[in-house]
Amino acid sequence: MNNLQDRTIVLPGQLLGEKIRCENNCVTEGDKSYALVKGLARVDRNMVSLIPMNGPYLPKAGDVVIGVIDVDFGGIYSVDINSAYKCILKPMREDGRGGGRGQRGGRGRDRGRDEEPAPENLKVGDVLSAKIAYVDEVREAKLTGPRLLENGCIIYVRPLRVPRIIGKQKSMINIIREKTKSNIAVGQNGLIWISGGNMQLAVDAIRKVEAEAHTSGLTDRMMEFLTSRSNV
Amino acid sequence: MDGRRFDELRPIKMKVGVLKNVQGSAYVEWGKNKVVAGVFGPREMHPKRLQNPTEATVRLTYNMAAFSVDDRKRPGPDRRSVEISKISSEALTGVVQVHHYPNAAIDVFVEVLQADAGTRCVGLTAASLALADAGIPMKDLVVACAAGKVDDEVVLDLMKEEDNFGQCDLPMAIVPRTGEVVLLQQDGKLTQEEFNKAFDMAYQGCLKVYELQKKALLNGEAQQ
Amino acid sequence: MNIEYYLKRDYIRNLISQGKRADGRGLNELRPLTITKGYVDDKACGSAYVKLGNTEVIVGISMGVGEPYPDSPTSGVMSTSVEFRPIAHPNFEAGPPQPESIEVARVIDRGIRESGSIDLDKLFIEEDKIWLVFIDIHILNHDGNLIDAGGIASIAALLDCRMPKYENGRPVRGEWAGKLPMTCTPVPFTFGKVGPTIIMDATADEEYAIDARLTVTTSDTLNAMQKGGTGSFTGDEIKSCVEQAFKRAPPIKAIIEG
Numbered sequence: 168m169n170n171l172q173d174r175t176i177v178l179p180g181q182l183l184g185e186k187i188r189c190e191n192n193c194v195t196e197g198d199k200s201y202a203l204v205k206g207l208a209r210v211d212r213n214m215v216s217l218i219p220m221n222g223p224y225l226p227k228a229g230d231v232v233i234g235v236i237d238v239d240f241g242g243i244y245s246v247d248i249n250s251a252y253k254c255i256l257k258p259m260r261e262d263g264r265g266g267g268r269g270q271r272g273g274r275g276r277d278r279g280r281d282e283e284p285a286p287e288n289l290k291v292g293d294v295l296s297a298k299i300a301y302v303d304e305v306r307e308a309k310l311t312g313p314r315l316l317e318n319g320c321i322i323y324v325r326p327l328r329v330p331r332i333i334g335k336q337k338s339m340i341n342i343i344r345e346k347t348k349s350n351i352a353v354g355q356n357g358l359i360w361i362s363g364g365n366m367q368l369a370v371d372a373i374r375k376v377e378a379e380a381h382t383s384g385l386t387d388r389m390m391e392f393l394t395s396r397s398n399v
Numbered sequence: 400m401d402g403r404r405f406d407e408l409r410p411i412k413m414k415v416g417v418l419k420n421v422q423g424s425a426y427v428e429w430g431k432n433k434v435v436a437g438v439f440g441p442r443e444m445h446p447k448r449l450q451n452p453t454e455a456t457v458r459l460t461y462n463m464a465a466f467s468v469d470d471r472k473r474p475g476p477d478r479r480s481v482e483i484s485k486i487s488s489e490a491l492t493g494v495v496q497v498h499h500y501p502n503a504a505i506d507v508f509v510e511v512l513q514a515d516a517g518t519r520c521v522g523l524t525a526a527s528l529a530l531a532d533a534g535i536p537m538k539d540l541v542v543a544c545a546a547g548k549v550d551d552e553v554v555l556d557l558m559k560e561e562d563n564f565g566q567c568d569l570p571m572a573i574v575p576r577t578g579e580v581v582l583l584q585q586d587g588k589l590t591q592e593e594f595n596k597a598f599d600m601a602y603q604g605c606l607k608v609y610e611l612q613k614k615a616l617l618n619g620e621a622q623q
Numbered sequence: 624m625n626i627e628y629y630l631k632r633d634y635i636r637n638l639i640s641q642g643k644r645a646d647g648r649g650l651n652e653l654r655p656l657t658i659t660k661g662y663v664d665d666k667a668c669g670s671a672y673v674k675l676g677n678t679e680v681i682v683g684i685s686m687g688v689g690e691p692y693p694d695s696p697t698s699g700v701m702s703t704s705v706e707f708r709p710i711a712h713p714n715f716e717a718g719p720p721q722p723e724s725i726e727v728a729r730v731i732d733r734g735i736r737e738s739g740s741i742d743l744d745k746l747f748i749e750e751d752k753i754w755l756v757f758i759d760i761h762i763l764n765h766d767g768n769l770i771d772a773g774g775i776a777s778i779a780a781l782l783d784c785r786m787p788k789y790e791n792g793r794p795v796r797g798e799w800a801g802k803l804p805m806t807c808t809p810v811p812f813t814f815g816k817v818g819p820t821i822i823m824d825a826t827a828d829e830e831y832a833i834d835a836r837l838t839v840t841t842s843d844t845l846n847a848m849q850k851g852g853t854g855s856f857t858g859d860e861i862k863s864c865v866e867q868a869f870k871r872a873p874p875i876k877a878i879i880e881g
Contacts (some may be wrong), residue, residue, distance in 0.1 A: 178616050179531050180539025180576040194496070194538060201576065203496055203536035205616055221423065222534030223441050223500075251441040251455075251503035305452055305501050320634035327534070367647070418764055419677055420712045431665045435763065437710030460717050465704070465759035466667035466683020469796040474706050474759070475719065508710045508717070512681060512761070513663040 224326035226308035233354030319362025346393035423533025431515035436525035441503035455500035543572035544604035669784025677766035699746025703732035734840030774811035
């Protein structure tokens with residue numbers, strides 16, 4: 168039972184309801200469930216799910232992230248993804264061997280891509296995108312399928328805005344790609360790589376989506392914004 | 400001393416999200432106090448040997464600017480700042496869901512730009528806003544307020560002159576939802592009866608400030 | 624997170640080599656500057672909050688009574704310090720001042736001291752007693768050019784500064800007797816060299832790309848200069864920077880004094 172309206176903004180400690188099921192970012196004490204963060208509460212009968220307004224990125228299996236190699240342990244690399252938690256990359260060698268552990272938690276249909284040989288000569292300072300194969304109990308992530316990203320620039324957005332920047336079925340990011348003719352790689356960890364094309368417009372567009380993520384009609388506004396700026 | 404009722408708070412203004420390079424931040428003016436708080440984290444914890452594999456470590460660092468007080472304070476932590484940092488960190492640790500982030504550090508920095516008694520309470524109140532702004536999970540906000548005794552009268556929220564000539568200072572921080580007291584200090588002379596009165600007064604003061612915190616988080620700013 | 628250095632340097636260098644900057648400014652264009660004097664006027668004798676683009680700095684002036692230096696027994700004493708507060712940038716750590724922050728403090732100090740802007744001779748009280756002027760610069764948000772932002776804020780705070788009342792051998796807190804005697808308004812400009820190009824008012828990102836920097840502080844004369852960074856400047860570049868500094872000072876001076 169709960170009296171919370173759908174789409175209410177809740178604060179930490181706020182009562183979400185009694186005897187309800189709450190998914191994440193909340194804590195249940197006895198019958199009562201309370202919010203743990205400031206966020207948007209989506210209420211559907213007895214289920215409440217809380218979309219946080221802000222928060223850190225936590226590595227999750229299946230996520231594509233962008234990071235920088237910060238330590239080379241001789242063939243095994245530590246990748247900084249701007250999170251509290253480290254990522255390790257153990258590239259496969261050409262003959263398919265190397266990399267001790269198998270892929271736990273990876274999806275079957277991605278196996279072909281995950282076993283692609285890594286680019287040679289990775290070094291400290293290289294920027295790459297990679298997929299998180301799995302995350303262990305202290306939140307350390309193992310990366311796979313690295314792709315080197317050269318040139319271009321990287322901007323940082325709040326990780327929680329990334330889904331809006333990508334859009335439903337990549338709709339938003341594809342509009343931006345099309346209108347700016349830039350290569351854009353989006354990491355779930357909030358790092359976005361942009362190269363070529365109208366980079367300044369791409370940066371401005373992404374920042375605009377980030378700032379207005381919670382508003383409606385954004386897709387149309389972005390279309391207008393990009394069209395007017397790209398024809399100049 | 401400033402025309403307030405004995406149980407009246409000083410004017411308070413709060414603003415959330417004021418700094419750009421931190422994950423969350425807040426600025427609070429409380430009486431003549433001006434305090435800003437910023438949060439980084441969860442982030443990698445250094446030194447590594449202090450990492451706790453079961454939970455994050457909350458570290459609040461309280462610092463007063465050299466120009467925040469009448470007689471210039473030398474920059475750098477003094478013993479008072481170290482003590483305030485410690486008990487404030489402990490107050491927050493009970494409230495932040497630290498088991499979500501093993502091995503990590505959640506760093507809160509409280510900067511006092513202008514001080515006029517009660518800065519540790521203002522700092523902790525601002526820190527709580529900054530943590531909420533950063534999206535760090537907490538079981539509730541933490542709010543702090545002090546009571547004291549001046550001229551044999553128990554009063555709420557001492558200002559500096561009252562603190563200097565006062566007979567007692569009782570700062571307190573609570574978790575409003577559960578009623579837990581997570582910070583408490585007392586110095587001076589109080590009878591048991593006076594203590595009960597002061598405690599209740601500070602507690603009620605906290606609840607009033609809590610309402611303001613909630614407004615500030617929802618609207619970006621609030622004032623009373 | 625040192626990730627920043629790797630990510631920004633090449634991109635910024637490329638842009639600047641094409642004469643462009645990430646925020647669309649001209650190579651010699653300054654970011655918007657706002658100054659709020661008396662920001663913390665209850666305890667500090669003088670103060671100013673400065674926003675230069677996204678860089679935010681607050682300066683407080685505290686005054687006390689102390690002994691003069693033996694070689695200038697009737698002059699007041701000034702001292703400048705800078706705190707890189709951790710909230711200003713994730714790379715700033717709490718702790719004793721690092722060489723970077725000490726250099727910023729000393730460069731700002733030099734401009735103020737060498738121009739004689741504080742009239743130290745008027746700070747004599749009586750035998751063995753002079754006024755001490757403490758300039759404390761608190762960096763709240765770092766987005767580049769801390770020297771110029773800090774320097775501008777310091778001068779603004781000094782112009783805002785009131786003299787404490789002096790009675791019975793001690794300053795009376797909370798009561799004032801006039802303003803701190805100032806003679807001129809020194810203005811710093813920091814030039815950064817990226818490859819062969821020189822830019823003014825670098826952002827934090829641009830500072831990753833800078834090989835060398837030159838700070839030039841002028842009032843009606845050239846008062847202080849400092850070259851920093853591992854790169855180098857040619858003689859002509861330096862002369863041209865000095866010329867720029869003199870030319871660009873008046874409008875900034877007007878904002879500071881305003």
